[in-house]
Amino acid sequence: MNSFVLVNGNLIAILGFLTIGLFLVLTMTRRVSVLTALVLVPVVTALVGGFAAGMGPMILEGLGKVAPTGIMIAFAVLYFSLMIDTGLFDPLIRGILRLAKDDPLRIAVGTAVLTMCVALDGDGASTFLITVSALLPVYKRLNMSPLVLTGVVCLGAGVMNMVPWGGPTARAMAVLKLDSSEVFAPVLPAMAAGIVWAGGGVPDRAAGTPPPGHRGPARRAQDSGRGPGRVRAGTR
Template identity: 60%
Template sequence: MLAALGFATITIFLIAIMTKRVSVLVALVLIPVVFGLLAGAGPDLGKMMLDGIIKVAPVGVMIIFAVLYFGLMLDVGLFDPMVSALLKAVKGDPVKVALATAALAMIVSLDGDGATTFLITISAMLPLYQRLGMDRLVLSGIVCLGAGVMNILPWGGPTVRAMAALKADSSVVFNPVVPAMLAGIAWVLFVAFMFGLRERRRLGVVTLHQPVSVGAAATPASRLGGDAGDPPGDLDGKKIALGNPLLFWFNVALTVVLIIGLLMSLLPLPVLFILAFSIALLVNYPRWEDQQKHLVSHASSVVTVSTMIFAAGIFTGVLTGTKMIEAMASATVSVIPDAAVGYLPIIVAVLSMPLSLVFTPDAFYFGVLPVLAHAASTLGLDPVLIGRAAILGQMTTGFPLSPLTASTFILIGLSGVTLGDHQRFIFPWAFGTTLVMTAVAYATGAI
């Protein structure tokens, strides 16, 4: 019963957002509440929802101040010279922009944190896409693919969980899938090239005659209904850092320190952004009135993203608290026929990416994976094969599409796209990444 309710919750949620019957915020809150009541969790539903909110609270705080920080830096003109240089380097060619997006996303993903990858890559590349008129779904899609394949790294969340569940180290779980991961990286670059080629056919190679004017801050609400050429949201239309070299280089130094702090985890991510934004706001806008104007100008953007993240906490809190996720895990394992257990590594690899839409990483790696590994072991298969198969898609290539991870809402929020559009656009290509890696992993004997 619980398993059926859990699968129904996920299915109706996906249908609701993909058909745009309701907003993502409404679907994230009301659908799990209805099914939570059907599961008999009425008296405890409030606590479950609050537990979910508490779990995502650090991410919510981080994104609020990240939006404010990068919004301020874009408003004052910090990224204008970089965008001008990039535009000259790519010479207005969407193919080069798409390939640069993929490369940057994969490089930043080396730190193993999806939220950091999305914050840095989207903030850096979005002005280019706006200036050239490129589709923002291409931006979110390419970043999704790059971050997904790099999340297989042994210090990424899924592989760490797989190693913990199987009590194996990275040399056993990760090293054998390196050739498959390299194939996945090549696939991401190929897809980026194809996306860029399609945009080049649509837009042509843009000839840039006018100086670059970077669009509004990399925040969602300002662009959800706007065009690529929306005017900047800075105070009084002035990019104050461009006319003050001392202020400009201070902002550069502060941003570099912030990024280093993010990559090295010198402090918790929310704390880093709170400190950096407070310093930047005071230095760039010493007058109280200007500080208030900046905060007000980005208020709608902050509300749009942060509310979705807290709503996602309610969604996962109810699914976890009602034990629906545990029931779904047991049901998934029980439907595998004994005759198919010998093919479990391939089955798990192929299904791993779509299952990211159903299971949280903890639920899969600590709930489903041990059972599958035990089943394989009883038939003489090495249980580690199941772990290798799982990391080819489960919350790796699949995590930037899953409504069960808060970082997905950071990606779509900063890109200014909706979850349903993002999933429809990139799902086949993300699934393709897993299929390519599965084929290579099977050919090399990793699974």
């Protein structure tokens, strides 16, 4: 009996890994769409494993477990997509750029703040699209490294991805069969510490150092004779 359970458990584990691998191959090679692969691949592996008779009850049971999480994710995506389309974050972007001016450190901190605000939707793709498209021209104009932009965005988005409707937390709730308060409440202290680190812990060097020969505003003012570093003729 124990050997049968062991063999059966190994078979289920192998089928699970095969399901994931086949799904990745089909979607990455673009043979089928993601939705089609999500439906067909588990059905095929279940048939191969001899679970045809119990597929109906298993599907209903699985849908019942993930339905609350799915509804929450769908609402979050639709709500924040609507807010993004109506320009919810446009005033925030303008305010950050106005406060940061041409200071690389302020730009880096503003990047973290903007990222964490946009990442409230739990969708990493929209977070990168909004943040990078808004700030990449600023980084190029100030000769800041684009790696700083991507690094700060990843730092902020990684922290905010722990919201209940984010991918990792939602999957954890579905697998562990827990509600959002049981999973999200214990990570709030770590999430708060991450927000403080992402928003205020950007070091000065991470903000980017102008390359040699870069003529910043102070240097240009000195070269033109308006800065304190240059003495005008006749003033001695």
